[in-house]
Amino acid sequence: MNVFDRNINFDALFKFSHISxxxxxxLKRVYASFALCMFVAAAGAYINVVTHLFQFSLLTGLGALGLMIWLTATPHNRETEQKRLGMLAGFAFLTGINLGPxxxxxxxxxxxxxxxxxxxTATIFACFSLSALYARRRSFLYLGGFLLSGLTLMLLSSVVNAFVGSTWLFTANLYLGLMIMCGFVLFxxxxxxxxxxxxxxDYIWHCVDLFLDFVDIFRELLMILGMTEKKKKEKK
Incomplete structure (x- = not known):
């Protein structure tokens, strides 16, 4: 018997029998829309980095918020599908621009x-998404309460740190935020x-949830890696 002779059944690997x-x-539509958001957001971030047109993220942030509210208020049906996809693309573009600074x-x-x-971020997102897809249905929904509690704790500590100015508390918040966003991918x-x-x-709105999870993880990692690299340079 050849122990190295192993045939991998890829059909079984990507079979989700517990999902109708x-x-x-x-889900295919959700992830296709997610891929569109990633492409448009990358374009927005690139344009802002190259042109330096949007140094103040307040206006673009308000624009992204406005598009999100508009998307929520627009009912999901075949007549509004293309319109809502346009809103989704605009929201992703402005979100990418906001990452520019x-x-x-x-x-x-x-x-x-x-x-x-x-x-x-891509590795983390893929691993946690697949874990949620392969896991037993509703097995991670209990995380909702813990994740919201974690967000509340982060908010309170951020308010406290605004007066204290602790670098340690700021760093702890970054790592806590990263763990919470990983949990949100599962949830x-x-x-x-x-x-x-x-x-x-409503695959368009469901895409927004996953897209925001990805962006938040990416932002947390950028800040963590940036702080780490900066400390290395200061030591030299």
């Missing part, structure tokens, strides 16, 4: 931070599955 066919089709800061420290953070993925199984097929 209609929900699997819905942080990206410029990382470039000034070490340009290699950006691809490292992106690859790290949101399974929540999307449950919503789809219940008849909610």
């Amino acid at each position: 066919a209609s929900t699997q089709e819905h 942080l990206l410029q800061m990382c470039i000034s420290i070490n340009p290699s931070i950006i691809p490292t953070a992106f690859l790290g 949101d993925t399974q929540l999307i599955i449950e919503k789809a199984e219940s008849g909610d097929k």
Whole structure:
């Protein structure tokens, strides 16, 4: 018997028997929209980094918030589908632009931070998404309460740190935020599955949840890697 002779059944590897066919089709649309968001956001971030047109993120942040509210208020149906996809693309573009100042800061420290953070984010997102897809249905939904509690703790500590100015507390908040956003990937993925199984097929809005999770993880990693690299330079 040849122990190295192993045939991998890729059909079984990507088989989600516990998820209905209609929900699997819905997830394909969600991730296709997610890929569109990533491309548009990357374009927005690149334009801002190269042109330096949007140094103040307040207006673009308000624009992104406005598009999100507009998207929420617009009902999901075939007549509004293209319109809502346009809103989604605009939201992703402005979100990418808002990352411009942080990206410029990382470039000034070490340009290699950006691809490292992106690859790290993609790996984390893929691993936690697959974990949620393969896991038993609703097995991670209990995390919702813990994650919201963690966000509240982060908010309170940020307010305290605004007066204290502790570097240690700021760093702890970054790592806590990273762990919380990883948990949200698990929670949101399974929540999307449950919503789809219940008849909610709004793949555009479901895409927003995953896109924001990815962006938040990317932002946390950028800041963590940037701080680490900056400390290394200061020691030298």
